[in-house]
Amino acid sequence: MTLFTEEVLEIINSIPHGKVMTYGQIAVFAGNPRGARQVSRILHGMSEKYQLPWHRVINSKGKISLPGEWGNRQRTLLEQEGVVFKNDSIDLKIYQVQKLSFND
DNA sequence: CTGCTGACGGTTC
DNA sequence: GGAACCGCCAGCA
Numbered sequence: 313m314t315l316f317t318e319e320v321l322e323i324i325n326s327i328p329h330g331k332v333m334t335y336g337q338i339a340v341f342a343g344n345p346r347g348a349r350q351v352s353r354i355l356h357g358m359s360e361k362y363q364l365p366w367h368r369v370i371n372s373k374g375k376i377s378l379p380g381e382w383g384n385r386q387r388t389l390l391e392q393e394g395v396v397f398k399n400d401s402i403d404l405k406i407y408q409v410q411k412l413s414f415n416d
Numbered sequence: 417c418t419g420c421t422g423a424c425g426g427t428t429c
Numbered sequence: 430g431g432a433a434c435c436g437c438c439a440g441c442a
Contacts, residue, residue, distance in 0.1 A: 316433065335422060350433065352423045359423085369423085373441075377423050 316342055320354050327368040330394040331409045332402055334372045352377075368393075374402040 314322075319342035327333050339347035351369075359366035367389040370376055376383045387397060395407050402408075 336420090344433080346434070348422055349424065349435090353425090354423095356423045366423085371423085372421060375441095379423085382423085 316344060316347065316350065317354050317358075319343060320347075320351055321358065321362075321364065324355075324364055324366065324369060327365055327409055330407070332368050332370050332374075332390065332395065332404070332407045333409050334370060334404070336372055337408070338369065370402060372404075374404040374408075375400060 320338055323333070323338050323341050335348040335351045336345075338351045339345060342351070344350065355364070355366050355369055358364055367386040370386075376386050378386055390402070391397065395402055
């Protein structure tokens with residue numbers, strides 16, 4: 313029995329280096345196709361207290377939803393992982409994770 | 417104009 | 430009290 317929050321955290325931790333994932337995807341992978349907003353809350357709450365690779369989580373447009381310095385931080389971290397920003401957006405076709413391995 | 421998607425909020429069990 | 434679900438709203442293809 314895995315909590316929705318735990319699944320989300322696990323998924324985020326399963327994102328490969330140099331790749332990204334969207335909210336809707338994570339929600340579906342966590343078992344809640346409607347949980348996209350939940351993911352946002354979880355991320356916002358956990359990212360500041362735990363060292364989650366939250367910087368690999370973006371919205372479906374391939375852009376950063378985080379305002380302020382944290383958004384700027386995320387972009388920098390992603391660029392360090394090899395993610396190229398195209399006009400402030402990421403090529404989801406290239407960098408978005410299509411499937412996870414732990415989902416056996 | 418239309419539909420989707422949320423870094424949210426409130427509500428409910 | 431905590432964790433999940435639903436809903437309103439606004440921005441962008």
